[in-house]
Amino acid sequence: MAQSVDTQVLVIGAGPGGYPAAFHAADRGKSVILVDEDPRLGGVCLNRGCIPSKALLHVARLIHEVRALASHGVRYEGPQVDLERLRAYVHNQVIGRLNTGIAQLAKARGIRVLTGQASFVDPHTVVVRPGGAPETVVRFEHAIVAPGSLPALPRAWQIDPERIWDSTAALRLPQIPSRLLVIGGGYIGLELGTVYAALGSQVTVVEALEGVLPLADRDLVAPLEKRLRQEFTAIYTSTRVASLQATAAGIEVTLEGRDVPDKLTFDAVLVAVGRRPNTAALALDKAGIKTDERGYILVDEQRRTSVPHIYAVGDAAGEPGLAHKATAEARVAVEALMGEPALWQPRAIPAVVFTDPEIAWAGLTQREAEASGIPHAVIKFPWVASGRAVTLDRTEGLTKLIVDPDSKRILGVGMVGVGVGDMIAEGVLAIEMGAVARDLLETIHPHPTLSETLMECAELAYGATVHFAPPSVRKSH
Numbered sequence: 241m242a243q244s245v246d247t248q249v250l251v252i253g254a255g256p257g258g259y260p261a262a263f264h265a266a267d268r269g270k271s272v273i274l275v276d277e278d279p280r281l282g283g284v285c286l287n288r289g290c291i292p293s294k295a296l297l298h299v300a301r302l303i304h305e306v307r308a309l310a311s312h313g314v315r316y317e318g319p320q321v322d323l324e325r326l327r328a329y330v331h332n333q334v335i336g337r338l339n340t341g342i343a344q345l346a347k348a349r350g351i352r353v354l355t356g357q358a359s360f361v362d363p364h365t366v367v368v369r370p371g372g373a374p375e376t377v378v379r380f381e382h383a384i385v386a387p388g389s390l391p392a393l394p395r396a397w398q399i400d401p402e403r404i405w406d407s408t409a410a411l412r413l414p415q416i417p418s419r420l421l422v423i424g425g426g427y428i429g430l431e432l433g434t435v436y437a438a439l440g441s442q443v444t445v446v447e448a449l450e451g452v453l454p455l456a457d458r459d460l461v462a463p464l465e466k467r468l469r470q471e472f473t474a475i476y477t478s479t480r481v482a483s484l485q486a487t488a489a490g491i492e493v494t495l496e497g498r499d500v501p502d503k504l505t506f507d508a509v510l511v512a513v514g515r516r517p518n519t520a521a522l523a524l525d526k527a528g529i530k531t532d533e534r535g536y537i538l539v540d541e542q543r544r545t546s547v548p549h550i551y552a553v554g555d556a557a558g559e560p561g562l563a564h565k566a567t568a569e570a571r572v573a574v575e576a577l578m579g580e581p582a583l584w585q586p587r588a589i590p591a592v593v594f595t596d597p598e599i600a601w602a603g604l605t606q607r608e609a610e611a612s613g614i615p616h617a618v619i620k621f622p623w624v625a626s627g628r629a630v631t632l633d634r635t636e637g638l639t640k641l642i643v644d645p646d647s648k649r650i651l652g653v654g655m656v657g658v659g660v661g662d663m664i665a666e667g668v669l670a671i672e673m674g675a676v677a678r679d680l681l682e683t684i685h686p687h688p689t690l691s692e693t694l695m696e697c698a699e700l701a702y703g704a705t706v707h708f709a710p711p712s713v714r715k716s717h
């Protein structure tokens with residue numbers, strides 16, 4: 241027998257869009273039901289995405305750093321990887337701890353959590369089907385839909401799930417393959433390629449476009465690509481995979497591209513060619529929720545769908561598919577639902593690639609500025625001039641600002657180097673606050689830190705800075 245419950249706010253999906261939405265609504269006095277198919281709250285990001293990949297990237301970075309110590313006179317033996325313990329660390333100590341934290345926070349707010357797959361029945365009703373157990377019919381006043389996204393795995397490549405992985409499979413660490421092919425040189429391909437290379441795999445990357453991380457400025461990608469070409473066996477750009485064939489010897493791969501081998505064999509293949517909205521099971525049409533031709537839910541500037549009392553946030557509500565964008569949208573949706581003034585109008589959504597070095601950017605990129613003809617000036621501060629970078633022996637980094645040529649207002653910030661994923665927040669704040677370069681240079685930054693590179697870069701916008709004089713101001717004798 242189905243049970244029936246009523247709630248003021250129903251939230252579908254307990255990822256970084258859904259659970260903050262549920263918490264904001266409960267904190268404003270609403271009765272809230274939060275539904276997820278996975279009993280472990282936190283969504284893809286926590287259970288099969290951002291968090292496990294960052295835990296593994298942390299391990300990868302330590303492996304590299306310990307290795308690099310040899311040239312500074314401190315030598316350790318090579319790593320011995322106990323895969324079972326590594327898995328247990330990521331899944332129990334990292335993911336499990338955060339799952340428990342979210343569950344406790346939901347309980348403390350009096351949120352009712354239902355486990356099961358939610359489907360709309362009509363614009364005010366959803367049925368939640370837990371595998372095996374009786375279903376629950378939920379009647380709601382408002383809903384916030386935050387179902388996230390799924391890895392895109394072309395059907396023709398779904399031929400050997402043991403050896404052809406998506407990111408979810410790769411994060412389970414089923415084995416450390418001797419030869420790993422990564423299809424797609426985007427965020428996931430490079431981050432997980434870095435992890436497996438550090439653990440001992442020979443990694444080959446195939447990227448269809450001209451360069452890896454095609455959305456990022458080339459000068460930011462260059463130091464990363466240089467390092468990855470040392471860590472990986474090969475990176476083939478402007479190359480496509482024509483076919484994959486499962487054989488006893490491995491997965492045989494036929495490539496199409498300039499100066500690439502026709503055929504290669506791998507022990508495992510990671511497909512990282514993008515993600516798609518996870519909306520198939522929701523029966524959005526039963527509620528009248530409209531989607532675009534790619535399946536993304538159409539939303540307005542308050543994240544309201546085509547049905548006024550239903551909102552959508554996160555990956556399924558449009559790109560970029562980033563956890564922090566989902567979390568920020570959740571606040572807007574709840575404020576709008578409460579009748580508070582709310583508008584989704586961020587000036588900058590930061591992007592971070594957690595490789596080693598990291599790449600981060602926010603606001604206008606140089607390639608966007610050039611492509612759209614926006615007047616801009618680019619100012620670059622190379623980390624060879626940073627004392628902190630020298631102490632870390634990581635001077636390959638670069639900090640750059642894209643500014644308005646007249647007002648010097650900061651339009652974009654880009655960085656590559658260790659730790660820039662944390663540093664980019666200052667750039668986002670500068671863009672959001674409408675800061676000009678002078679605001680940044682007058683902000684006293686602690687010494688010696690990598691954050692000083694932002695301050696010095698801002699100073700360069702007006703000529704020279706203490707630790708770097710561009711060629712235009714250098715005097716020859």
Ligand code: NAD
Nearest residue numbers: 424425426427428429446447448512513514515561592593
């Ligand atoms: P992506 O869009 O970042 O990269 C996919 C890459 O695959 C692109 O460079 C594309 O040109 C290439 N590609 C597509 N089809 C191909 C083919 N047939 N052969 C070779 N290359 C091909 O996608 P992703 O890496 O799968 O990640 C998905 C999304 O997840 C990202 O866009 C991002 O929103 C999110 N994500 C973010 C982070 C982060 O914030 N650090 C990390 C992982 C994932």
